[in-house]
Amino acid sequence: MAALPSSSALPDSCSSRHHTYSRKQKSLGLLCSNFLSLYNHDGVHSIGLDDAASRLGVERRRIYDIVNVLESVGVLSRKAKNQYSWNGFGAIPKALQDLKEEGLKENCSASDGNDYAKVSDDEDDDERFSNPTGSQNSTAAVPKSSSSSLKAVSADNRREKSLALLTQNFVKLFICSHVSMISLDEAAKLLLGDGHNSSIMRTKTHTADTRKPAFRWLGVRGKVKNEPTVLPESRKRAFGTDVTNVSYKKTKAESSAYQGLNHCLNVQKLVQCENSSQEDSQNSQDQECERTSKSYQFGPFSPITVAKVSVSDNNNVKRSHDWESLSSTFRPQYHNQALPPVYNFQLFFSTLLMFDIVTFIALKELFSHYVEAWKSWYSEAVKKPIQIS
Template sequence: MDAAAPAPAPGPSFSGAESSAAAAQQPPVDPQEHVPVQGAGSGSGVARGCHHHAYSRKQKSLGLLCSNFVALYDREDVEVIGLDDAAKRLGVERRRIYDIVNVLESVGILVRRAKNRYTWLGFGGVPAALKELKERALREMSGSPVLLPMEDSSTANLSDDEDDEKLGDADEDAESEKLSQSVDNTSDKPDAPSCRLRSDHRKEKSLGLLTQNFVKLFLTMEVETISLDEGAKLLLGEGHAESNMRTKVRRLYDIANVLSSLNLIEKTQQTDTRKPAFRWLGQAKRKQENNVMVALPPSSKAMPNKRAFGTDLTNIDNKRGKLDSTAENKVKLMQGAGNIVKTFERQLGQGKRSDFVYGPFHPASAKKQETDDQTVKQQERKTIQDWENLAVSFRPQYQNQALNDLFGHYVEAWKSWYLDLTRETRS
């Protein structure tokens, strides 16, 4: 329990847990005696309807809710989490809990056991989950068998178009299958071999999967920051409907909120472009202000409690001299994109094999997790380096149509984006 409430304290107007919003915002003091915010008012109208206090969405952000969720359950004695319980304690409607739980699950913080029932793994589960994600991504890229269920091959040949409600969406589809393996299988019953089409379609757009794919972007592209636009583009591929894009971006906002509240990513701003983007931190931890584990100090931040984002858009970090240096970053981005595009292209074009690094199986960059505060940054930089090298020497080979499509999208997206950047900087 983080005593001090998230500093932002927008409106002193009222105290404590008087509205669901407030509840969501105030770290749940004590898990045991939850003080279910009056009437669990939560959801819908209730909290809104009858409160004089100006409604503030900041107090109800997913990120904040996530922080509280974590604060509530990140403790030794917690094992099983009931959704109802969580919703009640946090004073929000169930729907929100689903959102959170889905992304938490996809980064290994908890796992679904049964309907309404999750098992808390804690931050300790994150490194492994990330590692696996990374490995899987690499495996996909390398073309080694990713144990795709056979349906996949069939779905894979399906159109690659994705606008609106078509089934098939090859790119995500391939991903979803693979991803869902670890995510879903862990929990659900393994059955349902035949009735998959529908659920697949649904699954492939799930928040959890999107989260993993988003994370994968950070893990596999050596770029340091990714804006949500870019992310959406990369995840969707080119030639998607405008509305599709918007929806995707909306989802990415949700995800980014949660991930940043977990400290996996951090919102930054490209100082020149002003374009908000996210930087991978990779060190999941509880955001808390007064307690021990506070690595990665916000450096030049005078912010006592830098809210993930949303609460704090003033969070324009000025770490110029440091990691960020947008100019440098941009160049790097371009280089990175260029490299990746080139290698991908080469592969896609001729499916030629050559030597590539088995990321997951070799030591170099694979074991970064678990370090302390200061080494973290260095580690990260190093990791980035590794990735750069990796990207250059990477020679993925696609044996699977779906993967081909997937990376075709990546390549396309990167290419056009890269061209834009080039043009932009040149002029």
């Protein structure tokens, strides 16, 4: 509520250009990048959902999507209702490390069956099994007092499909294995605990179906020399033309900035994977968090003019930061090779971010097709969301 459209905050800039409604302008990816640029500044420590919603000119509901994903990788953490604290990108390496350990552990105990994720919350770990959940027996479910196991079941359902959980599992898929590329379908099956989850756990190129969406993990930080072997032009095309109905000029300026971007966590969405892969991709991802004293350039997050977010003077966004402490950064890339622009997703323009939220939403959708399969085993992984105090 509240969020009255209040008339698109779009002030002007593009003046009369509202002829057609465009989903691109409203994409979560874009919103996410704006969100990041809005808060990735000095002095920002806590974020209010309402504040974010109004400043970004969107409904609350949308903010939740953003926040859930960011929280999954440590960038944010819930402080209280309506309040999140900004941990920054520097928190990503650690969060990933935790996820990795967690994932490996789970993976280990799984062995025969199919249960890939057990998931616990995030770094804080948990141990807060407020719920007895003695029922390790599928169906039985948790007789939560009086009525209905039905209730419990639905609760579990909700949890197991949560965006945050999904996000973490998705990431684990990459960091806990050696594969560097996973197709969307594959990912969905794996995350569901499909019997052969191990198949991907071993390096297996698995030639994905020709032109279905897939993802490639670029690893956490890499050698970042100068401009790695990253695809040069496809990216340009992507940034230059696509998305960006909002403000060309700005974007343009930025695309150059991207050239030097180096990101640490980065899942690249691509289509039709030709294994050619101009590089290893997986070779160095082992040293994910390796610390280097080098300072990287952190890209200017978000251009777009969205709501009058900018504070006027800093509309310029700080385009470079010293993340020595971070030592790692993100490096968006696209791998379109020579594909017909059939699948031109909304490449995360917002990639600046890392991997876009849309991806997870999409996965979620796929999930619903298999959900039943993992309902049973999930019953034991009940727990409440983090609760920092």
